Amino acid sequence: MRLNLTGVFVDDQQKALHFYTEILGFRIRHNIPLGEYAWITVVSEEAPEGTELLLEPDAHPAVPPFMKALVEDGIPANSFAVDDVAAEHERLVAKGVRFVQPPTDLGTVITAVFDDTCGNLIQIVEQKGQP
Amino acid sequence: MDIYRAIADPTRRAILDELVDRSGQTLFELCARLTMKHGINSSRQAISQHLDVLEAAGLVRTRREGRSKLHWFVGAPLKAIGERWPISTDDSISDPTEEDNQQ
Numbered sequence: 001m002r003l004n005l006t007g008v009f010v011d012d013q014q015k016a017l018h019f020y021t022e023i024l025g026f027r028i029r030h031n032i033p034l035g036e037y038a039w040i041t042v043v044s045e046e047a048p049e050g051t052e053l054l055l056e057p058d059a060h061p062a063v064p065p066f067m068k069a070l071v072e073d074g075i076p077a078n079s080f081a082v083d084d085v086a087a088e089h090e091r092l093v094a095k096g097v098r099f100v101q102p103p104t105d106l107g108t109v110i111t112a113v114f115d116d117t118c119g120n121l122i123q124i125v126e127q128k129g130q131p
Numbered sequence: 132m133d134i135y136r137a138i139a140d141p142t143r144r145a146i147l148d149e150l151v152d153r154s155g156q157t158l159f160e161l162c163a164r165l166t167m168k169h170g171i172n173s174s175r176q177a178i179s180q181h182l183d184v185l186e187a188a189g190l191v192r193t194r195r196e197g198r199s200k201l202h203w204f205v206g207a208p209l210k211a212i213g214e215r216w217p218i219s220t221d222d223s224i225s226d227p228t229e230e231d232n233q234q
Contacts, residue, residue, distance in 0.1 A: 071198045073175065074157020100199050101160045104153075106167035113160070115197060121159075 005041070007054030008077045009063050010118035013040055016055040019117050023095050026053065053078070058119060067119045074100055076113055076123035085110040085126040134208050137188035143181050145169045147190065150204035157199050158182070 010016035017040055020026045026042035029052050037059070041052035058064050070077060082088045085103045089112050093099065100121060101113035110126040138144055142165070149164045150156060156164075162178050165171040173181075182202060185191040189208040193200055 068198065072200050073179075074159035074199050076159070098197065100157060100197070100201075102153075104160065104164070106163060108167070111163065113157075121199070 003051060005052050005054055006078060007056045008116070008118075008120050008122075009058040009067055010055050010116075010120070011058050011064070011067075012118060013038055013055055013057055016040070016116070016118040017042075020053070020055060023092070023097060055118075064119070071115075071119070071121055074113065074121060077116075077120035079123040079125055082124045082126055085112050085124055088112070088124055132184060132187035134188045134190065134211065137185055137190055140181070140184075142171055142173060142178075143185055145171060146178070146181055146185065147204055150191065150202060154203050155194075155196070155201040157201060161202065 008016075017028070017031070020042050021028060025045060027045055027048060029041045029043045029048075030039055032039040037057045040055045042055065043052050044050060058067060067077070089099060089103050092114060097114050099112055099114045101111070103110055103112045105128075108128055110128060111123055113121050113123045116122050138147070145165055146161060149161060149168070152164075153160075158175060158179060161182075162173075162175050165173070165178065182191055182193075186193065190205055192203045192205050194203065195201070
């Protein structure tokens with residue numbers, strides 16, 4: 001058994017596709033039209049054969065209130081690994097991304113949390129090396 | 132809610148420490164800091180209730196930014212402690228044993 005797919009619910013798939021590719025820098029893996037919605041996944045440029053991120057429509061009525069409640073308390077919908085949180089923070093802020101939590105040293109990890117503009121907060125995490 | 136009860140609890144004092152470190156935190160950030168920096172593994176719900184106590188005592192204020200609820204430390208109510216038991220600026224009379232020795 002392997003983990004090949006994870007996902008985030010998004011309030012607008014095309015807006016999400018723009019944010020996750022043009023702003024974050026992921027690459028489109030699948031973009032298959034399925035009537036009103038599409039099966040859209042992106043992958044990391046650093047691991048194009050790795051886990052896909054599904055940009056899933058928030059069409060089910062239970063989803064928008066769920067997303068809203070997570071954002072209210074600052075809880076990320078997903079978490080991505082980076083080598084350098086400070087550098088990513090700087091790069092994304094320059095592209096207009098809004099962070100609700102700037103880079104924060106939590107001992108073993110450095111984390112930051114930003115708004116994906118599609119109804120989610122996303123956490124980025126850097127594992128600190130051994131001192 | 133009086134401030135004495137609000138700051139009597141060590142978890143609530145740790146919450147204030149972290150809000151002094153950075154103003155404007157979400158519940159998620161606060162919980163992460165309490166877990167990782169203080170070893171406090173209370174549930175989010177428990178931390179949320181501690182925040183309610185601190186807010187009722189006027190020591191924490193909340194504000195919405197975007198769609199997130201952020202928390203701020205407000206120090207003003209703590210002035211009541213210093214006003215009730217003023218700290219003497221003259222060290223020689225703050226310690227009664229010292230005062231005895233001098234006379």
